[in-house]
Amino acid sequence: MIVKTRAWDTAAALGFALALTGCGDARTPEPPSGAAIFRQACARCHGPTGAGDGPEAARLGGAPALGALRDAAQIRAIVTHGRGAMPAHDQRLSPAQIDLVVAHVLTLAR
Ligand code: HEC
Numbered sequence: 001m002i003v004k005t006r007a008w009d010t011a012a013a014l015g016f017a018l019a020l021t022g023c024g025d026a027r028t029p030e031p032p033s034g035a036a037i038f039r040q041a042c043a044r045c046h047g048p049t050g051a052g053d054g055p056e057a058a059r060l061g062g063a064p065a066l067g068a069l070r071d072a073a074q075i076r077a078i079v080t081h082g083r084g085a086m087p088a089h090d091q092r093l094s095p096a097q098i099d100l101v102v103a104h105v106l107t108l109a110r
Contacts, residue, residue: 034104037097041089050108060085067109075102 039048047053050066057063063086069075079098082088089098 032097032100034100034102034107037093037101038104041093041101045086050105066105069105069109072102072106075105 038046038050042050043054044056045054045060045063046066047057047063052063052065054063066075076098078086079093079102080088080090093101
């Protein structure tokens with residue numbers, strides 16, 4: 001019994017480790033990641049690197065660069081509920097997807 005339990009634990013740990021590391025292969029379909037969500041949901045306005053230079057920015061009178069933002073709660077609130085010309089995303093993205101994309105926005109400033 002003890003051996004069986006250990007084997008299961010090991011398998012679970014391995015599966016978890018694979019889930020964490022299995023994100024880098026460009027040949028497989030892209031797993032949901034903050035960067036992928038940003039490309040799909042944000043880049044058309046904010047630009048691929050968040051510089052505010054997406055193709056739709058001009059039509060809106062500009063979209064802000066996101067690189068200086070540091071407050072995750074504030075970013076989450078704006079993404080969720082929208083602000084001004086920025087559309088709400090609570091019907092387009094799940095809370096988990098919003099968390100991923102907020103984490104990605106926080107990486108944009110280097
Ligand atoms: C249709 C174009 C559009 C899309 C799509 C869009 N945004 Fe925006 N976003 C804007 C505009 C325009 C503003 C400025 C809003 C205002 O008037 O304050 C803005 C503002 C923001 C702000 C606040 C910036 C600041 O300086 O306070 C954040 C953060 C933000 N967007 C993140 C995102 C993220 C993350 C996504 C993708 C999930 C996204 N946006 C998708 C147009 C867009």
